Amino acid sequence: MVEIFAEYKALIVFLHVVSAVIWVGGMIALRFAAHASFMEIDEPKERLTRIAHAMKRLFIIVFPFTIILLITAVIMLLGYDLKNTEYNSLGQIKEGIWSVMFINYFVMIIRRNRASKLIKLGDMAGAKFSMGLIGKYMIPLNIILGLVAIYLGATLSSAL
Numbered sequence: 557m558v559e560i561f562a563e564y565k566a567l568i569v570f571l572h573v574v575s576a577v578i579w580v581g582g583m584i585a586l587r588f589a590a591h592a593s594f595m596e597i598d599e600p601k602e603r604l605t606r607i608a609h610a611m612k613r614l615f616i617i618v619f620p621f622t623i624i625l626l627i628t629a630v631i632m633l634l635g636y637d638l639k640n641t642e643y644n645s646l647g648q649i650k651e652g653i654w655s656v657m658f659i660n661y662f663v664m665i666i667r668r669n670r671a672s673k674l675i676k677l678g679d680m681a682g683a684k685f686s687m688g689l690i691g692k693y694m695i696p697l698n699i700i701l702g703l704v705a706i707y708l709g710a711t712l713s714s715a716l
């Protein structure tokens with residue numbers, strides 16, 4: 557693994573960084589650009605349908621990158637032999653952040669799917685509640701965690 561990492565280091569770091577850009581950047585774009593635009597739609601059913609659709613698209617696009625991020629992270633853990641360096645704890649914190657982000661992402665998918673069903677049943681209040689939690693707390697949590705992980709990545713990058 558050390559040899560493979562040494563040979564393909566630039567590619568592996570590139571894939572790691574691109575995955576973080578798409579995962580975190582996608583959530584920022586949805587929360588602060590697309591969401592503001594959807595709020596201009598007056599009709600509740602149309603507004604909620606558009607938000608649910610945009611979330612579905614983002615969650616699908618992001619999925620492969622969550623996995624690439626993890627695979628490249630594992631390669632780097634082994635390639636740098638991070639466990640046997642003084643930066644072991646930073647690696648562990650990043651593992652924890654990835655896990656919380658992924659669980660949060662998974663729960664968001666479940667909530668969005670439920671909201672989508674409620675829209676079809678005409679329960680706009682239920683759908684609004686279900687997706688409101690995603691927009692108000694769950695996406696912002698993942699944005700903050702993602703930014704912390706990127707900062708820790710920059711710290712590791714300049715130290716290793």
Ligand code: HEM
Nearest residue numbers: 569573576629632647650651654702705706709710712713
């Ligand atoms: C799963 C656990 C993770 C581990 C073990 C890990 C490990 C690392 C390591 C060792 C580096 C330094 C690479 C180098 O420069 O050679 C790095 C950089 C980076 N990581 Fe992670 N990472 C993890 C998760 C994440 C997550 C969740 C994100 C963001 C969503 C992220 C974003 C970044 C970024 C943007 C860099 C590049 C920073 C720079 O070059 O300045 N990482 N990571």
